[in-house]
Amino acid sequence: MAINSLMEDFSSLDTSSLVDKVEAKLVQLLKDQKLNVGDSIPKELELAERLGVSRTVIREALLRLRVMGLIESKKKKGAVITSPDIFGIISKSVNPHILDQSTLKEMFELRLILEIGMADFIFQRITPADIKELKQIVSKEPDATQDYLFNIEHEIAFHGKLYEITGNETLKKFQRMLLPVFDYVHHSGLLKKQVSIKRFVSHKGLVDIIENGSPEMFRNAMRNHLENHFSRLFE
Amino acid sequence: MAINSLMEDFSSLDTSSLVDKVEAKLVQLLKDQKLNVGDSIPKELELAERLGVSRTVIREALLRLRVMGLIESKKKKGAVITSPDIFGIISKSVNPHILDQSTLKEMFELRLILEIGMADFIFQRITPADIKELKQIVSKEPDATQDYLFNIEHEIAFHGKLYEITGNETLKKFQRMLLPVFDYVHHSGLLKKQVSIKRFVSHKGLVDIIENGSPEMFRNAMRNHLENHFSRLFE
DNA sequence: TTATGCATTATGTATGACATAATAAAATTA
DNA sequence: TAATTTTATTATGTCATACATAATGCATAA
Numbered sequence: 001m002a003i004n005s006l007m008e009d010f011s012s013l014d015t016s017s018l019v020d021k022v023e024a025k026l027v028q029l030l031k032d033q034k035l036n037v038g039d040s041i042p043k044e045l046e047l048a049e050r051l052g053v054s055r056t057v058i059r060e061a062l063l064r065l066r067v068m069g070l071i072e073s074k075k076k077k078g079a080v081i082t083s084p085d086i087f088g089i090i091s092k093s094v095n096p097h098i099l100d101q102s103t104l105k106e107m108f109e110l111r112l113i114l115e116i117g118m119a120d121f122i123f124q125r126i127t128p129a130d131i132k133e134l135k136q137i138v139s140k141e142p143d144a145t146q147d148y149l150f151n152i153e154h155e156i157a158f159h160g161k162l163y164e165i166t167g168n169e170t171l172k173k174f175q176r177m178l179l180p181v182f183d184y185v186h187h188s189g190l191l192k193k194q195v196s197i198k199r200f201v202s203h204k205g206l207v208d209i210i211e212n213g214s215p216e217m218f219r220n221a222m223r224n225h226l227e228n229h230f231s232r233l234f235e
Numbered sequence: 236m237a238i239n240s241l242m243e244d245f246s247s248l249d250t251s252s253l254v255d256k257v258e259a260k261l262v263q264l265l266k267d268q269k270l271n272v273g274d275s276i277p278k279e280l281e282l283a284e285r286l287g288v289s290r291t292v293i294r295e296a297l298l299r300l301r302v303m304g305l306i307e308s309k310k311k312k313g314a315v316i317t318s319p320d321i322f323g324i325i326s327k328s329v330n331p332h333i334l335d336q337s338t339l340k341e342m343f344e345l346r347l348i349l350e351i352g353m354a355d356f357i358f359q360r361i362t363p364a365d366i367k368e369l370k371q372i373v374s375k376e377p378d379a380t381q382d383y384l385f386n387i388e389h390e391i392a393f394h395g396k397l398y399e400i401t402g403n404e405t406l407k408k409f410q411r412m413l414l415p416v417f418d419y420v421h422h423s424g425l426l427k428k429q430v431s432i433k434r435f436v437s438h439k440g441l442v443d444i445i446e447n448g449s450p451e452m453f454r455n456a457m458r459n460h461l462e463n464h465f466s467r468l469f470e
Numbered sequence: 471t472t473a474t475g476c477a478t479t480a481t482g483t484a485t486g487a488c489a490t491a492a493t494a495a496a497a498t499t500a
Numbered sequence: 501t502a503a504t505t506t507t508a509t510t511a512t513g514t515c516a517t518a519c520a521t522a523a524t525g526c527a528t529a530a
Contacts, residue, residue, distance in 0.1 A: 031330055043480060054515045062296060067302040068328035076480055076523040083335040084328050090321050093303035095266055096485090100318040106405035109356065113406070116354025121344065122459065124469050160501070170341035171348070221452050223355065234359050252482070278511055289484045294512090311492040311511055 017033070018053060022061040030070060030081060040080045041071065054144050084096070087173035096184035105233075108185040111178050112229055115159065116222050119215040121166040126210065130165050134207045137161060141203060152183070158203050191232040201225040242469065253288060257296040260286070265305060266318060275315045322408035328413050331419035340468075343420040346413050347464060349406065350394065351457050354450040356401040361445065365400050369442045372396060376438060387418070393438050424466040434461040 029035065039045075048055045062079060065071045069084025096104060141154050151155065156179065164176045185191065201224045209217050223230075251259075264270065277284075279297065283290045297314060300306045304319025331339060376389050391414065398410045420426065436459045444452050458465075 063295060063298055064302050067299050070328055081335055086325050090325050093305055093319050097271060098318055103405055106403045109403055113349055113352035117348035168341045168344055170338055216455055220451055293485060
């Protein structure tokens, strides 16, 4: 069909800007494995000359790579390839006020998934010192858990410690990114109202299981512990 | 102590560039909730004038926000605030060849955590059509699972479908980001050699549980299913 | 040999100009 | 008058040039 093929031609129109092209070229250069971390890339003027564009365009493309954490540029040395701290970078752009509602809700869910799923790593890597610290956190807890006016700081301290125990820094960073989102969603009108404000398995109960139980038991206990959050998602 | 306070003064030296300051100022402007998605921010020249810097600096700061997905700029309309597609953005910068080894390993672990933790969402949101599709995927599977030369595409099809069932688009994007990393780590020398190449719970077994079992059963089954991966992490 | 200062160099910042595309306003036509 | 085309305006995109700044290496002096 003539019209159809015409439409396809339209859709394949190259609408990308000059900078887009240069950026793609540079990214591909990195992906082609010809360059490793620590290697430096040609200087701006050289790139501008070789690609036949202005230094402005090159600078903008390089800037994008820099924001993405792929390179780092020093005053004299030029730009060098770096290993990006992904979550550090996106943490900057995770702004509860700006993210749309469905994304916010999904990030709320993500936390529940992570805390249930990380059981095996906790059991594999926990140390006696960790257990001691957990017990200390729990002991300091205000026992007014019934009215759900539980201290947010204690929540963060306890659950944050669990992430720490997994020994997975990326996971920890992920949590740090999720924290403000979770708090925001929790207090916004995005979810159903809190119906049952009962706490099932307590923090202390979780610690007991960590000490004497199994990953399997922990998963179920954590699922139970988070019931109040789940109940706001499912009806 | 004089020296000490002097050193503190040194450490607090402001080493940030002009663009850094402008960027921070703009981000704060967004976070201050005075602006919502869809609102447009002042034009470049106006910002340059108001902040007393050149248009070059403003452009670079705005560009950073754009790369982070916080704004989008159109030809005439100026820049408007947008809700960032976080994982879409970082997917670009997730390059297994560039990420350092420990991060790669941690992202490998992240997948295991997610797939075990997402049980409740699968059970809550699965439809009969989903089950039918899962069965179809399983039926097409090459049953040469013993020698572990299982088809990568089938792995992706099956596990990808599970992510899809959760109905969490953010989670799905997260998986898409993790996929190449997981594959890379799996085939690189980063982990221990595969010792037992036995498959415990099969894909078919998982489907059975989804159909007739509980989230609790699924978590344990998935943990078992992923044993080959876990065994390469733990000794 | 060790500092110190100087020259060099590549990125950072500033300015001015023009291109381009999207919007609004004006003009033309039915 | 209403609909359509043309034109003008405007803000971002690209280019070119100049100078500032900071890091590096070399030369010089103590």
